[in-house]
Amino acid sequence: MTAIGYARVSTTDQDCAIQEETLRAAGCDVIRSERKSGTTTKGRAELATVLEFLRPGDTLVVTRIDRLARSLMDLEKIVQEITAKGASLRATEQPIDTSTAAGTAFLQMLGVFAQFETAIRKERQLEGIAKAKAEGVYKGRKPSVPVDAVRALHGEGVSPTEIAKRLGIGRASVYRAIGETATMA
Structure with a gap:
């Protein structure tokens, strides 16, 4: 039976050292760390490695549950995978231990x-963007399609396929630019 630690921070300027120290003190024989967002499990290679490595009787240990997942759906999938392998999940800073009913309820x-x-x-971020747009500070991404050129060529009777070839853009982009013309007219 092995205690395997998993530490995660979201950005490259953050450090996993405090989590790793806590996991070592909790008796983890192996600790895997990574710098990735917790909003998804995609691209989290160390998490995938830890989950693959788990064996019956092992315990995956995290400092807090948000280090494992920020989405309830992802958390449920991870816990199901841990349980299916006959392992359990424990958090050092929260009363979570999936080997007990109370620990499982608290986890949920x-x-x-x-x-x-x-x-x-996410709501706060969208509010901030809306405010910045209203103040004229936030302009968004610069257009990647030369809309005026598309419209000019279309006005000359050039087909959308030919416009896409000439300008080195996708046909869908041409149709979107042309569609904007129709809605603006």
Whole structure:
């Protein structure tokens, strides 16, 4: 029976050292760390390695549940995978231990709160963008398609396929630019 630690931070300027120290103190024989967002499990190679490595009787240890997942759906999938392997999940800073009914219930409650926190952060971000747009500070991404050139060529009777070839853009982009003309007219 092995205690395997998993540490995660979201950005490259953050450090996993404190989490790793806590996991070592919790008796983890192996610790894997990574710098990736917790909003998805995609691209989290160390998490995938840890989950693959788990054997019956092992325990995956994290400092807090939000280090594992920020989405309730991802958290449920991870816990199902851990359980299916005959292993358990434990958090050092929260009363989570999936080998007990109370620990599992607390895990589910915290998962809901982690997802709620992510949704609130996204709302605040969208509010900030809307405010910046209203103040003329936020302009968004610069257009990657020369809309005026597309419209000029289309006005000369050039086909959308030929416009795409000449300008080195996709036909869908040509149709979008032409469609904007129709809605603006």
